[in-house]
Structure formats: C-alpha cells, structure tokens
Amino acid sequence: MAKITKVSPLAPAHFPVLPVIKGVSFATAAAGVKYAGRTDVMLAVLCEDTTVAGVYTRSSTRSAAVLDCQAKTGDEASGQAAIIVNSGNSNAFTGAVGIQSVQAITSAAAAALDMDANRVFTSSTGVIGERLPHDKIVSALEGLKSNLSEVNIADAAKAIMTTDTFPKGACASFDVAGKTVNIAGIAKGSGMIAPDMATMLVYIFTDAAIGQSDLQTVLDELTGPTFNSITVDSDTSTSDTLLLCATGKSGVSVGRENVQFREALRDVMLDLAHQVVKDGEGATKFVEIRVTGAQTEQDAHMHAMAIANSPLVKTAIAGEDPNWGRIVMAIGKSGAFADRDKLSIWFGDVLVAKDGWVNPDYREEDAAALMKLPEIVVRVDLGLGQSAKTVWTCDLTHGYIEINADYRS
Amino acid sequence: MAKITKVSPLAPAHFPVLPVIKGVSFATAAAGVKYAGRTDVMLAVLCEDTTVAGVYTRSSTRSAAVLDCQAKTGDEASGQAAIIVNSGNSNAFTGAVGIQSVQAITSAAAAALDMDANRVFTSSTGVIGERLPHDKIVSALEGLKSNLSEVNIADAAKAIMTTDTFPKGACASFDVAGKTVNIAGIAKGSGMIAPDMATMLVYIFTDAAIGQSDLQTVLDELTGPTFNSITVDSDTSTSDTLLLCATGKSGVSVGRENVQFREALRDVMLDLAHQVVKDGEGATKFVEIRVTGAQTEQDAHMHAMAIANSPLVKTAIAGEDPNWGRIVMAIGKSGAFADRDKLSIWFGDVLVAKDGWVNPDYREEDAAALMKLPEIVVRVDLGLGQSAKTVWTCDLTHGYIEINADYRS
Numbered sequence: 001m002a003k004i005t006k007v008s009p010l011a012p013a014h015f016p017v018l019p020v021i022k023g024v025s026f027a028t029a030a031a032g033v034k035y036a037g038r039t040d041v042m043l044a045v046l047c048e049d050t051t052v053a054g055v056y057t058r059s060s061t062r063s064a065a066v067l068d069c070q071a072k073t074g075d076e077a078s079g080q081a082a083i084i085v086n087s088g089n090s091n092a093f094t095g096a097v098g099i100q101s102v103q104a105i106t107s108a109a110a111a112a113l114d115m116d117a118n119r120v121f122t123s124s125t126g127v128i129g130e131r132l133p134h135d136k137i138v139s140a141l142e143g144l145k146s147n148l149s150e151v152n153i154a155d156a157a158k159a160i161m162t163t164d165t166f167p168k169g170a171c172a173s174f175d176v177a178g179k180t181v182n183i184a185g186i187a188k189g190s191g192m193i194a195p196d197m198a199t200m201l202v203y204i205f206t207d208a209a210i211g212q213s214d215l216q217t218v219l220d221e222l223t224g225p226t227f228n229s230i231t232v233d234s235d236t237s238t239s240d241t242l243l244l245c246a247t248g249k250s251g252v253s254v255g256r257e258n259v260q261f262r263e264a265l266r267d268v269m270l271d272l273a274h275q276v277v278k279d280g281e282g283a284t285k286f287v288e289i290r291v292t293g294a295q296t297e298q299d300a301h302m303h304a305m306a307i308a309n310s311p312l313v314k315t316a317i318a319g320e321d322p323n324w325g326r327i328v329m330a331i332g333k334s335g336a337f338a339d340r341d342k343l344s345i346w347f348g349d350v351l352v353a354k355d356g357w358v359n360p361d362y363r364e365e366d367a368a369a370l371m372k373l374p375e376i377v378v379r380v381d382l383g384l385g386q387s388a389k390t391v392w393t394c395d396l397t398h399g400y401i402e403i404n405a406d407y408r409s
Numbered sequence: 410m411a412k413i414t415k416v417s418p419l420a421p422a423h424f425p426v427l428p429v430i431k432g433v434s435f436a437t438a439a440a441g442v443k444y445a446g447r448t449d450v451m452l453a454v455l456c457e458d459t460t461v462a463g464v465y466t467r468s469s470t471r472s473a474a475v476l477d478c479q480a481k482t483g484d485e486a487s488g489q490a491a492i493i494v495n496s497g498n499s500n501a502f503t504g505a506v507g508i509q510s511v512q513a514i515t516s517a518a519a520a521a522l523d524m525d526a527n528r529v530f531t532s533s534t535g536v537i538g539e540r541l542p543h544d545k546i547v548s549a550l551e552g553l554k555s556n557l558s559e560v561n562i563a564d565a566a567k568a569i570m571t572t573d574t575f576p577k578g579a580c581a582s583f584d585v586a587g588k589t590v591n592i593a594g595i596a597k598g599s600g601m602i603a604p605d606m607a608t609m610l611v612y613i614f615t616d617a618a619i620g621q622s623d624l625q626t627v628l629d630e631l632t633g634p635t636f637n638s639i640t641v642d643s644d645t646s647t648s649d650t651l652l653l654c655a656t657g658k659s660g661v662s663v664g665r666e667n668v669q670f671r672e673a674l675r676d677v678m679l680d681l682a683h684q685v686v687k688d689g690e691g692a693t694k695f696v697e698i699r700v701t702g703a704q705t706e707q708d709a710h711m712h713a714m715a716i717a718n719s720p721l722v723k724t725a726i727a728g729e730d731p732n733w734g735r736i737v738m739a740i741g742k743s744g745a746f747a748d749r750d751k752l753s754i755w756f757g758d759v760l761v762a763k764d765g766w767v768n769p770d771y772r773e774e775d776a777a778a779l780m781k782l783p784e785i786v787v788r789v790d791l792g793l794g795q796s797a798k799t800v801w802t803c804d805l806t807h808g809y810i811e812i813n814a815d816y817r818s
Contacts, residue, residue, distance in 0.1 A: 061741030061749045093737045095750065095766035128734025129767055192721060192738065233720045234643075235735075236742035311642045311720070311805075312601060312813055319814035325537025326644075328502045329601065332470030333645035340470045341504065357504035358538055396720075398810050404721055405728035405806065 010278035010286050010374060010394070011166040018153050018171045018184040021205040023047035023247025026152035028159040029140040033133060034088030034126060039159035041137055043144040044203065045113060046081040050247045052121070053216035055223050057240030063092035064099045065122045066241055068106070072118055077212050081119040083203060083243060084109050084137070085160050087188070091124040091132040092238040101134040108138040112145055123201050123241045125188060126162055153205075157186035160201055163403060164190045164279050170271035172264035181208045181250045181261065185268045189276040191404065193232035194309070200276055202227070202242040204268060206261075209248030214256035218265060219244050226269035229301075229391040232280035233400070234309040277392045282399025285317050286375045292388040293381040299336035300389035303380065306334030314396035317376060322367030324352045327378065342383030347371065419687035419695050419783060419803075420575040427562050427580045428591040430614040432456035432656025435561035437568040438549040442542060443497030443535060448568035450546055452553040453612065454522060455490040459656045461530070462625035464632050466649030472501035473508045474531045475650055477515070481527055486621050490528040492612060492652060493518050493546070494569050496597070500533040500541040501647040510543040517547040521554055532610050532650045534597060535571050562614075566595040569610055572812060573599045573688050579680035581673035585661045590617045590670065594677045598685040600813065602641035603718070609685055611636070611651040613677060615670075618657030623665035627674060628653050635678035638710075638800040641689035642809070643718040686801045691808025694726050695784045701797040702790040708745035709798035712789065715743030723805035726785060731776035733761045736787065751792030756780065 024046050028039040046052075054073040056066050084105060091098045102122055110117035124132060157167035171184040189200030210218075219242070227242065244265075254261040278286050289307050294300035307313055310330040316323035324345050331338050341356035348370040351359045370376065433455050437448040455461075463482040465475050493514060500507045511531055519526035533541060566576035577596040582589055598609030619627075628651070636651065653674075663670040687695050698716050703709035716722055719739040725732035733754050740747050750765035757779040760768045779785065 057741075059738070059741030060743075060747045061737045061752075090734075093734060093749065093752075093762070093766060095764065097766070128737055129762070194742070235719055235721045235738060238738055238741055310644050311809070312644045315810055315813035318810065321814070325502060328470045328537055329468070329644060329647055332466075332468030332647055333603070334469075338469045340502065343470075353502070353538070355504065357502060357506065395814075396810065397814065398807055400720070401724055401727065401805065401807050401810060404724035405730070405804075 007165045008279045009284055015154055015157065015167055016169050016171060018169050019173060019182040020150045021182055021184050021247065022207045022249035023050065024205045024245065025148040025150050026156045027144040027147040027149065028152065028155045029144050031086065031136045031140040033086050033136055039155065040087045041140050041144065042085050042156040042159040044083040044156065045148055046245050047247050047249065048080050049078045050081050050245050051078045051210060051212040051215050052081055053212065053219045053244045055219060055242045057237055059236055059238050061093060061238050063090055063124065063239050064094065064102045065091055065124050066239060068102045069121050069241060072121060074212055074216060075118060079119055080115045081121065081245065082109055082113055082115065083121045085123045085201060086137055087160050087162050088126040089124055089130055089132045090126045090128050090239045092128045094129065094131060097131055101132040104134045105137050108141055112141045121243055123239065125160065125201055125239050128238060153184060153186060160188040162188060162190065163281060164188050166279060168272055168275040170268045172267040174260040174264050176252045179250055179252050181252045182206065183264050183268050185272050187272040187276055190279045191233060191281040192235045192237045193230065193276060193280065194234045194236050200237060200240055202272055204244045206246050207248065207250035208246050208261055209253040210246045210255065215244060215246055217256045218262055222262065222266050222269055226266065226273045230273045230277050231305060231308050231391065231393050232277060274392060277394050280394035281403045282397040283394030284397055285395040287317055287393050287395065288377045288390060289393065290377065290379045290390045291382065293383050293385060294387040295337060295385040297387045297389055300387050302334045302336035303331050303338065304389050304391040306330045307378065308391050308393035311396055318395035318397045320371040322347050322352065322364060322371050327380065331380065338382055339384060344381040344383065346379040348377050416574045417688045418693055424563055424566065424576055425578050425580060427578050427593040428582060429559045430591055430593050430656065431616045431658035432459065433614045433654065434557040434559050435565040436553040436556040436558065437561065437564045438553050440495065440545045440549040442495050442545055448564065449496045450549055450553065451494050451565040451568040453492040453565065454557055455654050456656050456658065457489050458487045459490050459654050460487045460619060460621040460624050461490055462621065462628045462653045464628060464651045466646055468645055468647050470502060470647050472499055472533065472648050473503065473511045474500055474533050475648060477511045478530050478650060481530060483621055483625060484527060488528055489524045490530065490654065491518055491522055491524065492530045494532045494610060495546055496569050496571050497535040498533055498539055498541045499535045499537050499648045501537045503538065503540060506540055510541040513543045514546050517550055521550045530652055532648065534569065534610050534648050537647060562593060562595060569597040571597060571599065572690060573597050575688060577681055577684040579677045581676045583669040583673050588659055588661050590659045590661045591615065592673050592677050594681050596681040596685055599688045600642060600690040601644045601646045602639065602685060602689065603643045603645050609646060609649055611681055613653045615655050616657065616659035617655050617670055618662040619655045619664065624653060624655055626665045627671055631671065631675050631678055635675065635682045639682045639686050640714065640717050640800065640802050641686060683801060686803050689803035690812045691806040692803030693806055694804040696726055696802050696804065697786045697799060698802065699786065699788045699797065699799045700791065702792050702794060703796040704746060704794040706796045706798055709796050711745035712740050712743045712747065713798050713800040715739045716787065717800050717802035720805055727804035727806045729780040731756050731761065731773060731780050736789065740789065747791055748793060753790040753792065755788040757786050
C-alpha cells in the first residue's frame, strides 16, 4: 500500500457520532495481516432474524471473498449473521488458495460464534495477488469475540482502511408511530474507485425490520444514483462489496416502497459515497458534475462520467483553471449523443458557454474565482431533452502520482 | 498551451531524412496566431491529378475545420489541392464564427493558388473555444506561396507542433519495375490522445498513382491497427485529422490490394503513431500492450485499451513497479470476457502470473529489472481463443500533471 502522508484536505472535521444499531455488535483486532501498529480486522455480529442484502463488483477478476458473499446473499431469508473484514491483503487473483482462505475464515468464525458458515460474510482489501495469511485472522477470532460491543462501529471504520486518510461513517434515522429507526454505515475507499454495481467496502446496518427480498430491491435501486455515480480514477476494484443488514430490533417493519426508509438509506449511501470521493488519492477538490437536458438518462450518465474521468478535465481542476474547452472535449468523446451548437456549460452559477460558443458576457475572472473553492459544481445542459444525471469526482494531482508511482505498493 | 520545458526522453535521436515526394511543395510562416518566435502556419500544395483521402475524429464536438474537410473528402476524384494548417488555436467550439474563419481561409487560399476552394483542406490545433484570428493566416498566404519548396517538409512538421516536444516524420519506399514509390508523413500530437477513427493531425504524401476510393479504403483499413491503437490519456481531440494525398508523380499505379503500398503506408502510419505516444505529455516509458488468446478481436482490443488507459497501471509503470495486480484489475473492469483462472501475464519475457495466480517460479527482481528500461512490453494471454490485438501507450507521471495543471492553457 502507498505511504499515507496526511489527511485529505476534503476530510470532514470529525467522524460522526453514529447511533447504536440494536442487534449489531463490533470488535476489531490488530492481527498483523500486513500493517504493523494498527487494527486490520473487524468483526460485526448480527442477531437472529437479521436480513442481509449485498451488491458486488462486476469485475471478471473479482476475489474469492466476493464470489463467496455473492453465493450466500439471499440464500437464507434471515437469521444470525457475521461479517469479518481484513485490510492489507485483498486475497484477489490468488487461485484455489484464495478459496481455501475464505473457507478457513468462515468456518472458524462460524464455529467460534456458533452459527451456520453460510451466514458468515467476509471481505478482504489491500494488495492483489498475495497469499492471505488467514491463520492470523483465525487466531484473532477469540479475542474479537470477547471484545464485541454495540458501540465499537467507529473502531470498525478504522480497521478496514487501506490508503484511506480518514475513516468514513454516516447515519440517518426516522420515526414511525413513536419508534425510531436508525441506519448507520461505514466505508473504505480511496483509489481504484469507479464502482460498477457496487463499490469499495461498505457496511450499512439498520434496526428496521424488512424482508431480504425487499431489502435487496431497495439496495439495488439506490446503488445507481449513489455509489455507481462516483469515480476517482476510472479503475474498478476486484473486491467491491456493499453489505446492508437489517436486524429488526427497532420493532418497525418497512417494505420496499417505504419512502422514509428509502430516503434515509439513500442519505447514508450518498454521504458515504461522497466521503470516498473526498478521500480520493491525492484529491484537493470535490467536484459535482450535473448533466441536464439529455435525451435519455443513459446519455446523461455517459456524458457525466466522461467528464468526471477525463484526465485533462481533472488536471485543469487541480490547476484551478476554468478550462471549459476540456469539458467540450469530454462531451465529444463520451459516445453519447450531443449537439455541439446546443451545449451550455456553467462553473458554479457562472454561465461559461452557450449555443456552441463562449457566453459573450463571460468574464474568466468570475469562473477563476470559483475554481479556487474546495467544492466545485460543473453543469452541462445538452439542450436536447428532459433527462439528467449527477456524478461526483475529485481532481487529479501530483498526490495521485506520488501515492501510486513514487512508492512501491 | 502548456509550457514546453524539454524534449521527451523517448524522442528519436533526430528528425528522419524524408524523401522528396514529387508533386508536393511546402512552406511555413510565423503568422503570430498565438505563439511568438516560431512558425505556426504550414501550407502544402499538391499538383494536378492528386487524390486525397481522410479520416477524422468522431467527436460530437468536432471543429469547423474537421467538418469542412469531411464534406470535401472524396467529393472530387482528383485535381490540384492544398492543405493549410495552423497551430496555437483549434477553432473548435467557436460556433458560426468558426465556420466563417474556415471559409475565409479556404477562399483566400483558393484565390492565391488559383484552385477550387473545394480542394483546400484546413486544420487548426491548439486551444479550444477562442476565436481564430484568421486574418493573420490570410495575410501570410502571399509569403507562403512565394516560399513553396519540395524540400520544406521538416519545417512543416515543426510549424504544426503544440505541446509536442519534437517534430514527427516517417517515410517508406518500394520499387516497382525500376520505378520508386515514396511515402512521407508528418504528425503532431502529445496530449488529448485516444483517437477514434483518426488522430491528432497527420499528413501523409505519396507519389503513387491511386484512385481516391482505393486510397480511402486502404487508409480506413490501416487506421485501426495504427493510430486507433494508441492512447496517451484516453481523451479524444476535437480536431483529429489525417489526410493522405497521392500525387501519382512516380508513374506507378497501385490499387487497394497492392501489398507493397499497403505495407509501406502501414510502416509510415505506425511509425508516426509510435512517435506520438513517445511524445505523450510527461511520458518516460513507451509501453506495448499485447493481448492474445481472446475469443474475438474486439475483446482483445477492449482488454488492451483498459490496461493502456488505467491510471493505476500507468502510474505503476512510471514508478518502475511490476505491479501485475493492477493488470488483473484492468482486465477485470474492461467489460470484455475473461476467465480469471486462465489468465497469464508477462512483463517482457518474464512470466509473472499463470492460471489465475502468480507463477511459482516468478522472482520479482527479474520483472523489476525490466521495468527500468525505457520501452516495456506487457503481454496478457486470456487462454480462451485465437484473437489478438496490440496497442501502445506511455506512463502517467508528474510531467503530465505539470503540463496540464500547473500551467494555465
């Protein structure tokens, strides 16, 4: 892993105070998988009747742990469950030995926790292609079990970090007939971020009562506008996993159409997704790309992602340069439909270009001032239809090169 | 434009000695379009009976000059022709004013050279979105006309440079029944390189006699494995243009099936394409990506381009790090079919991984030594079929960030 030199300038002021989610307890350990002097394993144990939904990377080279989680998701309607995650080694592209490591960890955890191995979900994140020393994780299980606590979620967020410069957490809650439903989530992710169906490692817990199939449906629908709408470097992880667990301990039952639950869950997912971008390797700017006026949502998404992934756009933003010509270039190459002479482009609320050329009233000093802010909005209206999409990214700086080229991983 | 600080470490030792192509003459001028103290306009004038073929960017935001060239290509079977190119301003995304600039230049050149404006092709390269001061180019026409010479092609290669750190030229020749056919070409390109149907600015001249439709057919077929198989930064220019002109002055007639002509032309195109990669912004390594064993050529191309465009692969190469896990990652995200457990990966002739895991005989010091060379071959065998593709790219370094972020364009 790259050397972590400092905290992202876009980091939140502090880790949020997350509510206790009844029915979930957490523990962490320093198992020495790769890193020294820090925790690198986290265990979450979930009570009876918990439902678990998951979305995963679509990478064709995804890891043994991802394949194992996929096979288990939805297999049981509900029950006790556990999640065990290590950082420092992704156990990806490790062949048959990788599968053995997953089996060793899940069967040992199932025995220690007295539950079915089919309910033990594992993730691994870190270097690709090295044998996972799973015995170190298995040896840590007894200590983890004895330290389980409902209030340890902040420690869990720290234990799963790799090149992250800050731990990521988010929460939301809502009331139904005097009862409160809480949702709390944690995430890791910094580079290799261009999720495709899922993202990074994300674990979200709620005490809502909701059936597995409804939980999966809501998760699938909310992944598109949240985690699948961010990118740091257009590279997709082999380990992307998002697990969403509902314990039912609030006593509030919700279904797939419940608006309060969907909105609260969406808030948590979007908050975590934004934190991942804000911890993008080398990031100094958080950038929102809004594309409106497209003929289809797919066109809007393709244009927005072409802008968000363009190295020339991202370096211009790093240089605080309102180089709108590069926005035009990215739209042109996206593969989605655009009419050059109907394009309008804004930086923040400054209209830079319209009708296929620079706005005659545009003054570069107005846009240049906006570019100095840490959060930048780029808006493009295609002038063709009613569809819109928003994605989020960061700038491309010397820091990204330093993290990924100057140090050996 | 970015500040040009030094010549690429991958530059050829010197500009090649290019043969005179009978029927073509060149002139250059310092018109002051944007740059001071250097030439920035080049004129090529082609004799009667010249056929002209072209391929162009498919960007939906392509420039007025590209649209004008596209409309003219193939419109006349043969005849006198002229090419006029300026650097410093791309006249892209300049609306109706951009069209007026193209018309002003082509009609003035047609009058000065006594030819049909439909046979005057123009290109512009440089900053996007600024009004082209076409009067400066028009004013330079008389001087250009009086300086035309068959031996000025090296000067022409210099006049079209923008962020290029060296001028690019290539040639090939072959004999038919005691007569020699010559091909000579020049190119510019450094950043915004991920051609889609064409590339950058490229002008190739031959004294072969070949009909316009045959010339276009051969050009279309050879663009795929040459210019459309390179990438610097995955960004596609709004101005990409390749014009291929055949004067017939060698007295040798060739058709679309002529193997000697195709091979010679392919050599010139591939040589120029490689030079563009070697002048990639900030490049310190020239990288060949060979993908074999794919089920289809499209799959092989998608995998090769995913590797070539991955920021994490490119920064690892910059850091001389044989980080094969990132190659696995890029294959996984490419969208093309792969079976993780059938993958083999080589750096140069060092087998790094096979059958879905690291080669048991792999010693990292062997691969690490290869990574220190200026030219690196990455080979991936998918183990699935017989299709193969090769593409070329460069590494991603601090130099790219410096050129595109640290200086205002």
